[in-house]
Amino acid sequence: MTVSDGRRERKKAQTRARIQEAALDLFATQGYRETTIAQIAARADVATRTVTLHFPAKDDLLFADDPFTPESLERRLRERKPDTTLDAVRDWMHATMRDLDARDHGSGVDPGLIWQRRALRAHLLMTDDDLRGRARAGYRDLELLVAAGIGEDLGLPADALLPRLTAITVVTGLREIYVTREGRAQARSAASDLSALVDEVLAFARAGLRDARRD
Secondary structure (H helix, E strand, O other): OOHHHHHHHHHHHHHHHHHHHHHHHHHHHHOOOOOOHHHHHHHHOOOHHHHHHHOOOOOHHHHOOOOOOHHHHHHHHHOOOOOOHHHHHHHHHHHHHHHHHHHHHHOOOOOOHHHHHHHHHHHHHHHOHHHHHHHHHHHHHHHHHHHHHHHHHHOOOOOOHHHHHHHHHHHHHHHHHHHOHHHHHOOOOOHHHHHHHHHHHHHHHHHHHHHHHHO
16 A cells, blocks of 8 residues: 555545544434434535435444444454353453554544443433344354353353343443443443453353353
8 A cells, every 4th residue: 555545545435434423423412313414514614415425324424433333343342252252241341442542642533522422322222123133133143152152151052041131131231331321420431440340241141151150
């Protein structure tokens, strides 16, 4: 990649981020359904066509570029030691959160801003039926990965009750962090503060799994 190519890619990434920031601001102040692409373009100071080139559908503004991807979790689980699925999920969450903090710190952005944005995103997803449905489909991919890992740990099929129940508990708990009282209180915190809530979710799932195995 040449210097000019690198500069072009950075400019493209900055434009994309600016459009997403503008969209979230408008979604927060006037509602997701009430906000138009033209309004987002005006707020971001770009052409309407630029918005749709980066985000073909309006809901892509909320779902694109999510760092907590099934692909990254799958890699982490593939590299784990035996019987350590929940540890691997914890490490994946912590590492991804640290990377996001480092990215914002390097760009001079308030390190808590990204978590405030994610809390807003979570609220929008929870309060709109269509958005919640699309989010649920993405969460299912994560649940299937965790269930497969737990199943391997226990010597059970991934679709057995215990792996599925544990996976649903983990993914739902991690998803709910942003909309809980504790998560809202940490809305402008760095990842190190939110990591404690991640640990609580995993500890809850671990205790349930341990009790179920004892029975």
